[in-house]
């Protein structure tokens with residue numbers, strides 16, 4: 001098995017403010033439970049990915065910090081408190097200059113470790129010194145951004161971030177990774193993720209059967 005080499009930065013917004021477009025998607029479930037389940041399933045998949053040496057969760061949410069810290073992630077307080085890209089930069093700085101750093105959004109509850117591993121492998125195999133990104137399924141957003149050791153992550157997440165990452169010199173990765181590309185912002189996204197197979201925490205809240213555990 002190859003050495004785990006990536007430090008993966010996963011920013012997590014304070015749960016009461018997070019995933020506002022998803023509020024009410026599961027009427028019987030408190031919003032923070034759903035927001036935490038998405039994050040827990042995402043981090044669980046990253047921790048199970050063989051290519052990953054370290055998971056850095058950047059958050060000021062006490063509950064998410066406690067729970068994710070217990071599962072093996074390194075929790076870094078969101079000291080900048082200045083939005084998503086500042087949180088990514090802060091986590092990347094905590095990983096250190098010698099790490100290969102990947103930034104991943106925390107709203108991928110169907111993520112399979114093997115798909116993340118394949119994307120990280122593809123990022124490593126490309127032209128040297130170049131940042132790479134994986135666009136979301138619609139193609140406008142970004143779910144994963146990678147930087148080789150010594151290259152700043154330079155995140156441009158937000159509206160139309162796939163175009164922003166390309167304009168900043170990052171190259172897209174074109175693999176067929178449906179669970180990696182399926183970020184969940186809306187009730188419709190959650191239904192699509194459920195068809196792909198949800199992680200156990202989110203599945204338990206939706207009443208879906210969880211996806212079979214497959215290490216990557």
Ligand SMILES: Nc1nc2c(ncn2[C@@H]2O[C@H](COP(=O)(O)OP(=O)(O)OP(=O)(O)O)[C@@H](O)[C@H]2O)c(=O)[nH]1
Nearest residue numbers: 011012013018019020021058083084087105106107
């Ligand atoms: N630490 C940190 N994480 C953030 C911040 N903003 C967004 N995130 C995380 O970044 C990921 C992608 O963010 P969005 O999809 O825009 O999530 P969101 O802001 O919670 O969702 P909406 O309220 O629906 O826009 C999610 O995992 C969020 O938890 C922030 O200011 N700080």
Ligand SMILES: C=C(OP(=O)(O)O)C(=O)O
Nearest residue numbers: 141142157158161183185
């Ligand atoms: C943060 C992003 O997206 P969304 O808010 O749609 O999850 C993004 O795609 O860069």
